[in-house]
Amino acid sequence: MFTLEKYTYFTNISGFEYEFESFGAKGIIKKIARFTKILEPSIYNFGFGDLDEKTGEINDTIASNNGDQDKIMGTLGNIIFDFTTLYADAQIYIEGNEAIRTRLYRISISKYWVEIDTVFEVFGLKDDKWQKFMKGINYEAFLGRRK
Amino acid sequence: MAETKHIETNTTFKRLGGIVTNEVGNYEKHPFFVKKVNEAKEKIKKVGLPKTTEKKS
Numbered sequence: 001m002f003t004l005e006k007y008t009y010f011t012n013i014s015g016f017e018y019e020f021e022s023f024g025a026k027g028i029i030k031k032i033a034r035f036t037k038i039l040e041p042s043i044y045n046f047g048f049g050d051l052d053e054k055t056g057e058i059n060d061t062i063a064s065n066n067g068d069q070d071k072i073m074g075t076l077g078n079i080i081f082d083f084t085t086l087y088a089d090a091q092i093y094i095e096g097n098e099a100i101r102t103r104l105y106r107i108s109i110s111k112y113w114v115e116i117d118t119v120f121e122v123f124g125l126k127d128d129k130w131q132k133f134m135k136g137i138n139y140e141a142f143l144g145r146r147k
Numbered sequence: 148m149a150e151t152k153h154i155e156t157n158t159t160f161k162r163l164g165g166i167v168t169n170e171v172g173n174y175e176k177h178p179f180f181v182k183k184v185n186e187a188k189e190k191i192k193k194v195g196l197p198k199t200t201e202k203k204s
Binding site: 006008009010011012013014015016017018019032034036038039043045047049057058059060078079081082085086091093095123125128129130131141143 | 175191
């Protein structure tokens with residue numbers, strides 16, 4: 001995942017916000033990601049969506065269908081890797097806006113698990129209980145940290 | 148002639164895999180992220196954290 005093709009992404013000095021542009025069948029779509037601390041000392045929520053530059057709204061309820069899903073996942077993987085390099089104790093909570101998006105995250109983690117597992121410890125939330133991530137299980141959310 | 152100190156107002160540099168620029172805004176108060184954070188807080192309040200993440204070894 002971290003070695004996948006990725007988009008050039010931009011961040012600010014804090015490293016909490018990230019921006020990049022997706023280029024595909026639907027044109028150029030600006031993507032925004034943000035890490036927000038939700039619990040001391042180091043639990044962060046990872047939020048991600050499409051920015052409508054006309055309205056300023058960010059949306060994660062629509063499927064972009066821009067034909068570049070792997071490249072987007074590669075970019076997000078690199079962003080998370082960078083953030084957890086800057087903030088080594090950070091634990092990242094990720095939940096899709098709906099089951100289908102969370103499933104997409106699960107499929108991506110599974111697809112690149114060999115690579116992810118060498119760097120991250122990942123937990124999945126199932127029936128309101130955390131367990132070590134295993135392939136093939138539909139989780140409600142994920143929590144990961146650097147090993 | 149006095150030395151003139153040049154102050155960069157739009158510094159851009161590479162850090163890890165990304166490019167740092169002050170053109171990337173702060174979205175902390177954006178309603179989208181506020182909503183996501185509140186939902187995440189509620190969920191973690193309900194289910195807690197994995198035992199082994201409560202204290203990193």
